Amino acid sequence: MDTFLDALAIVSRWEVIAALIAGSVGGVIIGAIPGVGPAVAIAILLPATFGMEPIVGLTLLLGIYGSALFGGSIPSILINTPGTPVNALTTYDGFPMTKAGEAPRALGLSFGASFFGGIFAVIALIVLSPVLARIAPMFGSREIFLAALLGCVLVVVAHRGQSLAAGALLMFGLFLNTVGMEANNYTQRYTFDLAFLTQGVNLIVVVLGLFAVSQAFTLLTGRDDQEAAPEIHGSVWKGVREVFRNKRVAVAGSLSGTIMGIIPGVGEFTSQFLSYTYARASSKAPQLFGKGSPEGLIASETANNSVPPAAMVPLLALGIPGEALTAMMLSVFYVHNVIPGPGLFRSHMDFVMALYICLGLLNLLALAFLLVATKPLLKVLVIPNRYLGMIILTLSFVGIYSLRNSAVDCVIAAAFGLLGVVLKRLNLPIVPIILGMVLGGIMETKFRTSLPRIRSLYSWIDRPVAMVIFCLICIVLALHLWGLWRDWKGKSDGSVQH
Amino acid sequence: MSDTPPDLSDLTHPPHHRAEVVFAVASFLVAVLLAALWSSQTTWIDGQDWSRQPGLWPLIAVVGMLLFGAGELAACLIRNARNGGGDVRAELGLWLKALEYAAWFLIYVLATPWIGYLPATVIFATLLAVRLGYRGRVLLLSPLVALGIVLVFKAGLSVRIPGGAVYDLFPQGLRNFLVLYL
Numbered sequence: 001m002d003t004f005l006d007a008l009a010i011v012s013r014w015e016v017i018a019a020l021i022a023g024s025v026g027g028v029i030i031g032a033i034p035g036v037g038p039a040v041a042i043a044i045l046l047p048a049t050f051g052m053e054p055i056v057g058l059t060l061l062l063g064i065y066g067s068a069l070f071g072g073s074i075p076s077i078l079i080n081t082p083g084t085p086v087n088a089l090t091t092y093d094g095f096p097m098t099k100a101g102e103a104p105r106a107l108g109l110s111f112g113a114s115f116f117g118g119i120f121a122v123i124a125l126i127v128l129s130p131v132l133a134r135i136a137p138m139f140g141s142r143e144i145f146l147a148a149l150l151g152c153v154l155v156v157v158a159h160r161g162q163s164l165a166a167g168a169l170l171m172f173g174l175f176l177n178t179v180g181m182e183a184n185n186y187t188q189r190y191t192f193d194l195a196f197l198t199q200g201v202n203l204i205v206v207v208l209g210l211f212a213v214s215q216a217f218t219l220l221t222g223r224d225d226q227e228a229a230p231e232i233h234g235s236v237w238k239g240v241r242e243v244f245r246n247k248r249v250a251v252a253g254s255l256s257g258t259i260m261g262i263i264p265g266v267g268e269f270t271s272q273f274l275s276y277t278y279a280r281a282s283s284k285a286p287q288l289f290g291k292g293s294p295e296g297l298i299a300s301e302t303a304n305n306s307v308p309p310a311a312m313v314p315l316l317a318l319g320i321p322g323e324a325l326t327a328m329m330l331s332v333f334y335v336h337n338v339i340p341g342p343g344l345f346r347s348h349m350d351f352v353m354a355l356y357i358c359l360g361l362l363n364l365l366a367l368a369f370l371l372v373a374t375k376p377l378l379k380v381l382v383i384p385n386r387y388l389g390m391i392i393l394t395l396s397f398v399g400i401y402s403l404r405n406s407a408v409d410c411v412i413a414a415a416f417g418l419l420g421v422v423l424k425r426l427n428l429p430i431v432p433i434i435l436g437m438v439l440g441g442i443m444e445t446k447f448r449t450s451l452p453r454i455r456s457l458y459s460w461i462d463r464p465v466a467m468v469i470f471c472l473i474c475i476v477l478a479l480h481l482w483g484l485w486r487d488w489k490g491k492s493d494g495s496v497q498h
Numbered sequence: 499m500s501d502t503p504p505d506l507s508d509l510t511h512p513p514h515h516r517a518e519v520v521f522a523v524a525s526f527l528v529a530v531l532l533a534a535l536w537s538s539q540t541t542w543i544d545g546q547d548w549s550r551q552p553g554l555w556p557l558i559a560v561v562g563m564l565l566f567g568a569g570e571l572a573a574c575l576i577r578n579a580r581n582g583g584g585d586v587r588a589e590l591g592l593w594l595k596a597l598e599y600a601a602w603f604l605i606y607v608l609a610t611p612w613i614g615y616l617p618a619t620v621i622f623a624t625l626l627a628v629r630l631g632y633r634g635r636v637l638l639l640s641p642l643v644a645l646g647i648v649l650v651f652k653a654g655l656s657v658r659i660p661g662g663a664v665y666d667l668f669p670q671g672l673r674n675f676l677v678l679y680l
Contacts, residue, residue, distance in 0.1 A: 048655045164570040168525060171562030175532065178559055182552040187541035189556050190532070213603070217596040220630070386630045390640070393603055394623055394647055401607065402657040410607040414600045421596045425589065426518050436559075444555045451549055 007353035023063015031071030108239015113301035120254035154265035173436020214420020219389030253302030261310025264322035275303035614662025
């Protein structure tokens with residue numbers, strides 16, 4: 001109880017409240033603009049948060065992360081264009097409802113489902129906290145090394161059909177992390193005698209290049225295809241209430257999002273896929289899915305919005321980010337010398353609890369903002385794409401240059417921006433590079449610190465938690481290989497029949 | 499409307515583009531180059547256990563890039579032989595088009611320490627809007643957007659962007675104001 005009261009005291013500070021409002025309202029607006037998305041906004045704002053206290057900076061970033069998906073459903077439903085990539089599934093049922101004259105109902109369903117998913121995941125986090133606080137200290141160097149390795153394996157296998165590309169990009173990220181002066185023996189690694197490479201490749205510069213600069217280049221080289229701002233007539237309230245009459249689908253979607261969010265490297269797409277497939281399979285009207293099914297919309301939005309709070313679990317408990325946005329947030333912790341991991345639950349439980357409260361409040365604020373401001377918010381949909389690109393490029397400069405006032409950083413970010421354009425054009429994943437950089441650093445450090453206690457290969461897994469993680473790695477790999485074999489067999493059977 | 503359920507495969511299996519092979523070849527060649535440079539760009543300390551060698555993790559990364567890269571290259575070649583999926587030259591043209599905006603960005607970066615953050619941002623935003631073909635109200639809005647960005651980040655959030663060399667030409671009081679807020 002004392003911890004909870006301490007956390008409330010933290011949250012009630014004006015800086016935290018201001019960050020909460022700015023993050024949640026800003027996140028909704030950013031999410032509603034197709035082509036921006038939370039990753040771009042967080043990448044740009046990241047260096048600005050380094051000057052803030054960790055709780056203020058993280059609240060701002062979490063606000064954007066958690067509420068962008070609320071706003072992202074607006075263009076998905078009204079103009080068939082996902083506001084964020086994660087809202088793509090929302091177009092399947094949202095846009096047909098708009099065409100059928102049910103736009104306010106679809107928006108209400110989406111807002112209500114996002115709120116349900118977000119709150120469900122926060123409650124799950126709070127319930128899980130005592131368990132996490134008990135389990136987290138069982139993670140020593142070996143366990144964290146193996147958990148990071150599991151994250152790497154999951155990142156690769158989660159990109160089905162692109163596992164090889166994801167693996168190559170993950171390894172590229174791992175390589176980038178090794179560039180520079182090596183801290184134990186003070187030797188140079190791949191610096192090519194260039195002074196600026198001695199400090200290594202900065203994660204934030206790479207993040208800004210791959211997310212913000214590349215998005216600016218993509219928009220600038222594209223076309224302006226905006227139409228007039230759509231109009232909606234009627235209240236969205238009815239749709240919000242309807243979500244609570246579809247509790248089975250909402251709970252299943254939220255559960256899927258929470259579980260998938262906790263597992264590093266999996267994320268929103270898999271959770272939505274599972275949630276939508278379950279909702280369709282268990283529906284009394286499966287024929288409506290893809291043509292304007294309220295259940296489909298609820299399944300999609302609950303699943304994606306329950307991921308952000310759940311993704312904080314591996315970050316806070318183990319210091320292992322599960323996806324790119326939490327990887328960016330990890331740097332906020334590091335800048336302030338607050339090291340997420342087992343020790344955080346022991347020594348800063350009030351901080352952790354304050355973050356949970358902020359996560360819950362931001363869902364409330366985002367819903368309240370949308371209920372009163374959806375109609376004026378539709379104006380952002382008419383901002384021309386290339387003009388947005390110009391704004392993002394201008395903002396990217398602030399993010400990159402303010403880090404170290406280095407023009408070289410800007411050149412590196414521009415190079416990664418070009419790489420990001422190519423990856424986006426080819427539909428190849430960007431996230432493995434970021435996770436490779438972050439998880440690679442964790443793995444190398446934990447590998448070294450584990451060595452004094454390692455007598456044989458078996459020593460790596462001779463403790464219960466390490467053994468469980470090792471078994472999980474084996475199971476994930478076995479399932480992936482089995483899936484590949486099944487796909488190959490299906491294809492070869494098909495070609496024989498053909 | 500047909501009764502077929504929506505195809506979710508786009509979410510899990512994004513569409514293939516023939517130009518993937520260009521990227522696969524390039525990334526494989528980069529991996530080969532990095533592998534060839536491994537012995538000269540890392541140090542192997544005599545007498546130290548292999549697990550503590552500074553070159554171990556770059557080696558793991560480069561070997562991983564080589565293996566996955568070779569697999570991806572082979573998979574791309576097979577996919578391209580089986581299906582179509584877009585014009586490679588047109589796609590390469592689009593990649594090159596982005597270079598122009600990279601040049602714009604770098605000119606903006608180089609100009610800022612000389613002429614200052616506010617003037618550089620206003621000029622960059624306005625000229626880029628002209629280049630993009632915007633006229634009238636949208637063009638007039640560009641310097642205001644630039645001013646807003648500078649005010650929010652430098653004056654409001656106090657991000658660290660040094661003043662321009664040109665600010666030194668102004669009287670001390672004004673110079674200090676410009677350096678601090680614009």
